[in-house]
Every structure is written in structure tokens, then in C-alpha cells.
Amino acid sequence: MDLTLQLNQQLKEITNTILESKEDLAKQRQITDHHIYTDETNVSLNFWREYLIEIYAHSISAELNKTFDQLEKWGKDVVNLLVNLQIPLDVAIEEIRFYRDSIGVIIKEEAKAKQFTFDTFYEVLSRYDLVVDQAVHWLSLSYSREHAATINAAEYSIQELAIPIVRVTEDIGVIPLIGELDTKRAQQLMDTALSEGAAFNLTYIIIDLSGVPIIDTMVASQIFKVISALKMMGIQAKITGIRPEIAITMVNLGIKFEDIFTYSSLHLAIKQLSK
8 A cells, every 4th residue: 555545544543533532532621620610611611622622633634724724613613602601711722732632642642553653753743733723823813802892892882881861851961971081982972972962853962070080171172072063963062060179170271161151060050951
């Protein structure tokens, strides 16, 4: 038999040996991590463990490009499961690395039984290590993307809750600001004021600053921009809740609200505008 054909046959036999041990290998990992996961989590992870072992097994005898394509798909498929189970990335990577050693032992024993030359054994093992490294890469990449998307979605939800517009009468809406107003939140203020003001067909929007700890030139500039944009839409903006210490700071900074009508309290503003 041609040496190349013989080697390919031997590699396929190693693949089959690993596949035959798939369930035992998955259970082996389950036993070692029982102190990390609950029984329910281990059950959920068992499927993707076996799927990963299958990819590792076929990587011994299949083309690398095909294996890498499978790993990319695997990384995308399993990342949602890992994120939903709240499994940290370092723990997930340890799952992958666990099989580097256990399957590596099988490869070593099979290579010894089949009397591989040192060069052939080194080539097979190096190829397998490359596949494991690629698995770590794709999992890390998919996990990072999914985690970033989750964080961005959470931040967006928080921003929506942080800058709401409350309709108090048919033509009056209130935007209660709480906390520091940075550039990102200022843009959210602009978007909320314009979109919701138009949607509710409001005549007045009251921007309440009672919960804003600091008013500096940047914050004042952003508020002026919002007020100007609302004016162009036919909506009058009013300011309430400027505390005495904030007023003093604004005077010292030279910030003037001369063209903007302000009220000492939200209650008073609503009372006056409702007449």
C-alpha cells in the first residue's frame, strides 16, 4: 500500500478511536468540573462538548480549511449558550483546553501503536494543537462580540430609562434628568426630546435639573442646543430645579439663561403652564 494512503488510513482510524470515546471524554470533563457547574449546567454543556470532540476527531484526518469552517460555525452556535449560562470566558476556554491533553494522550498512544515516525507524530500533534488554538480563537471572538452586543443593549436600555419623557397633560411633557450629563447622554436627551415631543404633539417640554449635580459650560451648551432644536419644532422648553449652589456656579462661569424661562420647581412650572 502507498505510504500516503497508509498514513491517511491510520489517521482515519485515530479519528474513529476518538469518536468512539466521545461520550466518555465528555463525561470525564463533567466529573472534573462538578464543583464549578450545577448538574443542570453540565447537561446543557454536554451537547457542545461532544460536538467539539467530533470536530477535534475529524481534524486529525480532514482538511484544515474544512475543520476551521466547522470551528467558526461551532463558535457562533455555542456562544449564546455560554452567555446565557453566565459562564465566564476563561472557564469556557478551559473547557476547550481540557481536551487538548485528553485527546492528545489518545493521539500519542495510537501513534505509538501504529509506529509513527517522530516527524509524522510531530506533524499530527502540531496540526491538532493548531486546531485547538483556532477553537480558542473562534470562541473568544464570538464570545467577545456577543458580550459586547449584550452590554450595548443593556446600556441602551439604561439610557432609555435614564432620560424618559413623562407626559403630564395633553400638551406638557417633563424630562427629569438625574446624574451627570455627558456627551452621550446629551445626545440621548436631544433624541428623546425631539422624537417624543413630536410623537406626543407637545406644546411645552420641561427639563428638570433637580437631579443634576453639576452644571458646567459643556452641559449648558448641550441644553441650549436641545432648547433651540425644540423651538424650531414649535415646542417651548422650560427649565426647572436649578438649585442655589448650581445657580451660583453658573453665574461664576458666566452661563446665562436670559432667553430661557426658568422655574424654581417642577410643581410651579406645571401649575403655571396648565392655566
